[in-house]
Amino acid sequence: MTPHIEKFLAEHRPQTPCLVVDLDVVEDNYHALKNALPRAEIYYAVKANPASQVLDRLAGLGSNFDVASISEVDRCLASGVDPERIAFGNTVKKQDDIATAFAQGVRLFAFDSATELEKLAVAAPGAKVFCRILVENGGAQWPLSRKFGCSARMAADLMIEARDKGLVPYGLSFHVGSQQTDPLQWQAAIGDAAMIFTTLGAAGIELGMIDLGGGFPIRYRDDVPDIQEVADTIMDGLVRSFGNRIPTVMIEPGRYLTATAGLLRTEVVLISSKDYGDDVRWVYLDVGKFGGLAETMDEAIKYPIRTLRDGDETGPVAVAGPTCDGADILYEKSGYRLPLSLKVGDQVDILNTGAYTTTYSSVGFNGFPPLKEFYL
Numbered sequence: 370m371t372p373h374i375e376k377f378l379a380e381h382r383p384q385t386p387c388l389v390v391d392l393d394v395v396e397d398n399y400h401a402l403k404n405a406l407p408r409a410e411i412y413y414a415v416k417a418n419p420a421s422q423v424l425d426r427l428a429g430l431g432s433n434f435d436v437a438s439i440s441e442v443d444r445c446l447a448s449g450v451d452p453e454r455i456a457f458g459n460t461v462k463k464q465d466d467i468a469t470a471f472a473q474g475v476r477l478f479a480f481d482s483a484t485e486l487e488k489l490a491v492a493a494p495g496a497k498v499f500c501r502i503l504v505e506n507g508g509a510q511w512p513l514s515r516k517f518g519c520s521a522r523m524a525a526d527l528m529i530e531a532r533d534k535g536l537v538p539y540g541l542s543f544h545v546g547s548q549q550t551d552p553l554q555w556q557a558a559i560g561d562a563a564m565i566f567t568t569l570g571a572a573g574i575e576l577g578m579i580d581l582g583g584g585f586p587i588r589y590r591d592d593v594p595d596i597q598e599v600a601d602t603i604m605d606g607l608v609r610s611f612g613n614r615i616p617t618v619m620i621e622p623g624r625y626l627t628a629t630a631g632l633l634r635t636e637v638v639l640i641s642s643k644d645y646g647d648d649v650r651w652v653y654l655d656v657g658k659f660g661g662l663a664e665t666m667d668e669a670i671k672y673p674i675r676t677l678r679d680g681d682e683t684g685p686v687a688v689a690g691p692t693c694d695g696a697d698i699l700y701e702k703s704g705y706r707l708p709l710s711l712k713v714g715d716q717v718d719i720l721n722t723g724a725y726t727t728t729y730s731s732v733g734f735n736g737f738p739p740l741k742e743f744y745l
Contacts, residue, residue, distance in 0.1 A: 370632055370675075370718065370720070371391045371393070371394060373391045373393065373745050374389050374391050374632050374745065377389055377743065377745055378634060381743075383634070383741065383743065384741070385634050385635050385636040385655055385656070385716065386633060386634065386635045386636070386654070386655050386656035386660060386661075386740060386741070387633070387634055387740065387741040387742065387743060388631050388632070388633050388661070388722060388723070388726055388727055388740055388741070388742045388743070389631065389632050389633075389634065389742075389743045389745065390418070390420070390422075390423070390627070390630045390631045390632075390723050390742070390743070390744050390745065391630050391631075391745050392422060392423065392426045392630065392744055392745060393630075393745075394629055394630035394723075395423060395426055395427065395626055395627055395630045395723075396426060396430060398625060398626045398627070398629065398630070399411070399427060399430050399432065399626055400430075401596055402585065402596060402620075402622060402625060402626070405596045405597050405599070405600035406596075406600040406603065406604070406618075406620065408604070408607075408615070408618050409581070409618040409619065409620045410433055410617065410618065410619050410620070411432050411433060411620055411622060412432070412433040412434055412435040412456050412458070412580075412619055412620065412621050413427050413432045413433070413434050413435065413621075413622065413623065413626060414435045414458075414583050414621045414622060414623030415434055415435065415436050415437070415441040415444065415445065415623075416437050416441070416623060416725075416728060417623025417624055417626070417627050417628075417724040417725055417728070418623075418627045418631075418723060418724055418725075418726075418727060418728065419441060419444050419728060420727070420742060420744060421444065421447065421448060422744035423627060423744070424444060424445060424448040424450070425448050425449075427626070428445075428448050428449055428450050432454075433454040433455070433456065433619075434450055434454060434455050434456070435455075435456050435458040435621040435623075436455055436456070436457055436458065436459070437458065437459040438459065438466070439466040439469050439470060442455060442457070442469075442470050442473060442475060446473060451474075452470075452473055452474030452475045452476070453474065453475075453476060453477075455470075455475050455477070456475075456477040456478075456479070456580075456619070457470055457475055457477065457478045457479065458479045458542070458580075458621065459479065460479050460480050460481040460482070460485055460501055460517055460518075461485070462478075462485070462488070464488040464491065464492050465492075467488055467489060467492035467493050468492035468493070470493075471492060471493040471496060475493075475496075476493075476496050476497055477496070477497045477498075477499070477539070478493055478496055478497070478498050478499075479498070479499055479500075479501055479542060479580075480498055480499075480500060480501070480527070480531075481500060481501040481502075481517060481518050481519045481524075481527075482519060482527075483527060483530065486498070486527055486530060486531055486534065486536075487534075489531075489536060490531075490534035490535060490536055493536075494535055494536075495535060495536065495537065496536055496537065497536075497537045497539035498531050498536045498537065498538060498539060499539050499540040499541060499542050499578060499580060500519070500524045500527050500528055500531075500538075500541055500542070501517055501518045501519070501524075501541075501542045501543060501544075502518050502519060502520070502521055502524045502541055502542070502543050502558075502561060502562065502565070503515065503517075503518035503519060503520060503543075504518065504543045504544070504545060504554070504557070504558040504561060505545070505554060505557065505558075506544075506545060506546030506549075506554070507546075507551060507554060510546075510547070510548035510549075510550065510586075510669050510670060517544070518543065518544075521561055521564065521565050524541065524565055525565050525568045525569055525572075528541075528565075528569055528574060528576070529569070529572055529574065532574055538569070538574050538576065539576065539577055539578050540576050540577060540578030540579055540580060540616065540617070540619075541562045541565055541566070541576065541578075541579055541580065542579075542580030542581075542582060542619075543558045543561070543562060543580070543581070543582055544582030544583060544584060544621075545558055545582060545584045546584055547583065547584055547624060548584065548586050548587070548593075548624060548669075548670065549584035549585070549586055550586050550593050550594065552594050552598060552599045552602035552603070553602060554584075555581060555584075555599070555602060555603045555606055556602060556603070556605065556606030556609070557606075558581075559579070559581070559603070559606040559607055559609075559610050560606065560609070560610050562579055562610075563610035563611055566579075566611075566616075576616060577616050577617055578616050578617040578618075578619060579607075579616050579617070579618055579619070580618075580619040580620070580621065581603065581618060581619065581620050581621075582620070582621050583620070583621040583622050583623050583624065583625070585599060585620075585622050585624070585625035586599070586624075586625070587624060587625055587628045587629055587721060588629075588721075589670060589671050589672055589673060589721055590671045590672075590673055591671070596625070623724055623725075624724040624725065626724075627723040627724040628721045628722070628723045628724035628725075629721050629723065630723040631721070631722045631723025631724070631726065632718055632719070632720055632722060632723075633656065633661070633662075633718070633719040633720075633722040633726060633740075634716060634717075634718055634719075635654045635655050635656045635716070635717050635718075635719060636654065636655045636714065636715070636716055636717065637652060637653070637654060637711060637712065637713050637714060637715045637716075637717060638653045638654060638655050638691055638713065639651075639652075639653040639713060640652050640653070640711065640712070640713060641653075648684060648685055649684075649685045649686065649687055650684060650685070650686050650687075650707075651686070651687045651689060652686045652687070652688050652689070652707060652711065653689050653690070653691060654688065654689070654690060654691065654699075654717060655691050656690060656691070656719075656740065657689060657690010657691055657692055657697040657698075657699060658690055658692075658694075658696065658697050658698075658699065659690065659692055659694065659697060659730075659731040659734045659735070659737070660690060660691075660730055660731065660737060660739075660740055661722070661726035661727060661729050661730040661740040662690070662699055662719070662722075662726065662729070663725070663729035664725050664729070665699040665700065668699075668700055668701070668702055668703045671700070671703055672719045672720060672721060672722060673719070673720040673721060674688070674705065674707065674717060674718070674719055674720070675717070675718045675720060676707060676708055676711060676715060676716075676717050676718070677715060677716060678708040678710045678711055678715065679708065680708075681708040681709065681710045682708065682709050682710075683706040683707055683708050683709065684706060684707070684709050685704070685705070685706055686700075686705050686706060686707045687700065687701040687705075688700045688701075688705055688707075691735075691737065692734060692735040692737065693735060694734075694735070726740060727739070727740050727742050
């Protein structure tokens, strides 16, 4: 909890659940990433937290933006972002949305299939395009599976086809998985991309960009590699694969920029046990999976939890949300412990929740309103 957030909570005592974000932390994280990897052009992944206050702050710092929908394009434009600083990075887009973004000045688009390429050729003639390739996500706490990307062989063929369709084959992208804890995954993916660069060079296509995606980790409960270690590993991979001909480098941080800036304040609604003598207490909060904590699915992201009674003796707990859906359990197997003195009505803080919370918050499930948010 930053002093700024602590002061806001003490003075305003907002109704829970709510997210409070310290924008100064977002700015500090931006500078830390820029300093660690100065060669890279930062394209903030708007999906992590699309609040206008976040976009305004990052736009003022000179950030570029990675968007997933036409709505996110509009949000960036409303924050005064030049459309040439926007990359439409989602590989699944309606043709009308491509055309709208192109008409608004967006000139950089991702794809990973022949069908998406056909839509781009019609709706965004002459645009720069980059093909997303499939890479391993080992080490990622929130893997991205096989939903996005194509094989190296297909990527090379598609980029040749892009040229033939009047588009500009600009580069390649990949994503090693969100909250990636193994920096060597970037090196392996860079090596895969470099081989496609070579293949296309032989076909007369000189690519100008490599997009390393996001995945830069932050600390939740467990230690992770610091940003300088990740950056050094990435640069080593770029030099190994490209020598002194490193192309333009893009990165798409979302979690790294906003997660540690946010605190989610919640309230204990119920504490119960499932049987006499059961040591495990069930602690039900007024926020759960459907109120913004979707990344607790399979207990993947393990948020730090703090209470006003920290320091008292603790015992094992299962932590759950308030809805009547049986899936609304945050943690049952991850070994969480909370003070035995914890009571119904106590406030609980869930830390590092500035990313992927408000955007996952449902609209009206069980009648619970979306997560309230405050930006300082």
